[in-house]
Amino acid sequence: MADKTTSPGRRPGIDAHRVEFTGSGGEYFRVWIVNVLLSVLTVGFYTPFARRRTAQYFYGHTLVADSPLEFTAQQRKMVIGFVLLVVLYATFKTASRTGQDTVASLMLLGAAALAPWLWGSAMRFRFNATRWRGVRLQFTAGWGEVYRASWPLFVMALAWAAAVLLSAALVPQGLSPAAHRRALAPVLLAASGGALLVSLWCLMRLEYNYKSLMVLRGRIGGQPGRWKPVFGDFVRIWLATLGVFLLTVLVIAALFAVALGGSFALLPKLRGMGMLAILVGIAIGLASVLLLFLASAPARAYREARIFQLVWNNIGVSQVARFRCGLQARRYVGLRIRNVLLTILSLGFFRPFAVVSEYRMKSESVTLHVKGGLDQLAGQLAREEQGLGDAIADAVGLGLVG
Template identity: 60%
Template structure:
């Protein structure tokens, strides 16, 4: 379909392509739940038999299945990561995990502290390595995606990680200033191991903790914004860079809307549980001769219901946030002046699909999970349309000629495991 509308939005580096008519290419997903079930069940069984050692092979098979069935302008994506490198990365992660657990279980507090400190310092490095791995292993029509951010740019974008640590250092120090008895009680517990009555929690202390929570949420949102914007702006196809339009407040609005959905869900489920509890109390009153048994049943049911409330109330909110963030991203990114994306995903439909999938997965004891994964991936994938200036053949041919030599980053494989969302 040809239109005369321009790509609009914040421009990236100047493209080498001249303005032309725009062709629309809806993305397609040709896989099915039944096909993926066979891949999934083999992965699960072999992972169980090998005590998890099969995980990197399972990840690669999963990625290859979803990539090969995702058609962009009629051509499938390819996942080309080398299995050997994925296995090396998995082994490295397992060794680090085992070393940390040994240190934690044997009371080596200094070693545990060093592990945590190193983990915080290396978190940006691991994230960037994962993105380098993911994009470097993706091919389309002979084009290789690249993540070209420098380590300086990665760490500059990671300032919210360190700001978060400073926020809670300030909160802890402020609580000690507001209540000297708190510091004394903590020192007594640390030195003598004795339980001490905690000092009274004042409104000022509560306000300080609340401020810390608000600042923490803002830091987390900023970190997500920084990482996603860096990923898009430093992604490259041929010589063409990514284009990014969202601003930080767009992310804040999505998070605020998610909190509102969560609160509504909690209120709704609480009302439902209240009605059921009222019916149970009435039933208990009518069975006064068996009060002890009924009270036990009511308590057990209430505990289970409370757990399910948290799970059920958070699921719609998480699905809503995922859909809104997907819309925000794919409606506002592009490739230089060459291409842009549009997304028509409906949040309500995606939330309903997630709830249905969750219930069917619970009823089938997890066997419906591959069908759920395929249906959610299909809904998101087929809601996206790629708009390209000029013919796809002409554009991709020019990009292939721009493409430079391969990127080799073995360290990227250590974190390049989570490939399909």
């Protein structure tokens, strides 16, 4: 139920409505298992239908001030967008596998140039497909704004291109193939390290640019969004995430070493044991990948929780509504670790229960604060929307990415 109590620190005339999620893991499991089975039977072509069913389930069970969200996307647009992406991907793979390197390279360059357009199209499509109390959301950013916000993508591409060119330029010519490889390795490693650092910084900036653009150019009933975070807030969260990751790696490595004990002393004895040595090597490789995934899970959950909290504590709808978020990163990280372990132990069948529990914790941590009463807000949004045409919503490209 909506919380309409007035706390001592709240100004009179401001109502608080906590977001509710009424779904359950058992209900979503039935949606999920049907989606999985039909996607397998149709070799993936059921994906747009599965995505629409999933979105409708979560939207329909998310109550904002006792009113559910609605997902009204047209299935036809989602299918067309999915088929187009499949065709483009198949064309690229065919070109790369048949030695048409020029065509493949041009397609990669085209994909990089189109990436901001694809993101903007996806945002317009998803915003326009979302309604609350009959009032729809809109994403009104122009293509110039989208491409200006996407500049970190192009810096990233230039950084990696420069790394390759610099590596080739710094290695002396006329060396034998073996000597050339030995000389190239450290240079390429150093250049790649630099490009990786630039890419990390660009990813932080890109996330900030896109989230701020989504809020500032988002509209509900004609009312613009309000955005307070600065780029430094995102940098601090990313650096803290790196710290959590390194700490987790150290803890897992220590536990792994203790668990194996003296088993490492047996590794040199496997060199002359043929197939057994190969199997042990494969097992160690798979275990390393699994441990890396497990090590990254707490860090990814920590970053997700901190960014969610930062954004929802600092956005609003014009001057008439704002949000507050009480999500605790520690609790969310604990939930993610539990869900990962149970998903592995259940061979993936716990996944829908994990998704529901994480969505519930995040959504129910958000509270909507409305100035002047909810009915007044809803009426104002509905009246202002009547003056808006659907030209933006039906512009070219909206259905490309569902």
